[in-house]
Amino acid sequence: MSRTVIGIDVGGTTTKIVGFRKHEYGKPELISPQFVRATDPLTSIYGAFGKFTAENGLELEDIDRILMTGAGCSVIKKSIYNCECIPVPEFSSSGIGGLYLSGLSEAIVVSMGTGTALNHAKKTGNKFDIKYLGGTGVGGGTLVGLSRKLTGVDTVEHIERLCAEGNLDNVDLRIKDISQNHTYHGINENLTAANFGKVSDMASPADLALGIANMVAETIAMLSIFAARSYQIKDIVLIGNLTTLAPVRNVFESLADNFGVRFIIPENAQFGTVIGAALNEK
Helix, strand or coil, X not given: CCEEEEXXXXXXXXXXXXXXXXXXXXXXXXXXXXXXXXXXXHHXXXXXXXXXXXXXXXXXXXXXXXXXXCHHHHXXXXXXXXXXXXXXXXXXXXXXXXXXXXXXXXEEEEEECCCEEEEEEEEECCEEEEEEEEEECCCHHHHHHHHHHXXXXXXXXXXXXXXXXXCHHHCCEEHHHHCCCCCCCCCCCCCEEECCCCCCCCCCHHHHHHHHHHHHHHHHHHHHHHHHHHCCCCEEEXXXXXXXXXXXXXXXXXXXXXXXXXXXXCCCHHHHHHHHHXXXXX
């Protein structure tokens, strides 16, 4: 006989849901994660729960409990359809989810949502040790907000499409722009010296969109690198919605070798926190 544990992550604009079938023997079986968009957290929670159970053939009696995290989970004051709801910390959920998805036993786990949170995550046996390191207000909200004001585009899909046509040479000041012989203390000449430090009057909306995405990703990347150095580790696991954007992923790929770290974006990275919530027994 198996029982199902459900995790729900209630964010500002989306609610994510995942399940694990826990068998008597063997590892829990992951049920494919889903998300729904809604302006009201209560509506999105019940909408996500209904959609998830229907599409996966789950009956209420199959569900052992619901583990909830995220800023909007406080709207649930009682059980959902008589299923016990247990709040779990968002930061520990992110750390657990990052380690689970990457298969690592220790890493800096970076949750890139509306803002960005960094955790040092370590697993010893079946015990998780998650330490919240801090974060930054630079994240997906920054990308969308600045894009709306500077380019008039405010959907992630359209921003990504716009970035594909952008040229950073019209926006960012790079090392090669300030070093006449293209060498500067051994630093890669293509690294950014100042985001938007060379923005041109002729910069197109595509150039500006790419500049914003680049600034957001570089800010997060450098904070992550500093955190990894403080723990003398090289593995940095990235989770959250920003991991799905090509211009953001490209920045992490380009910086990894320059700073001697491994940026890891595992499969289902955008669902890292909700997966961690479902696995969070505390």
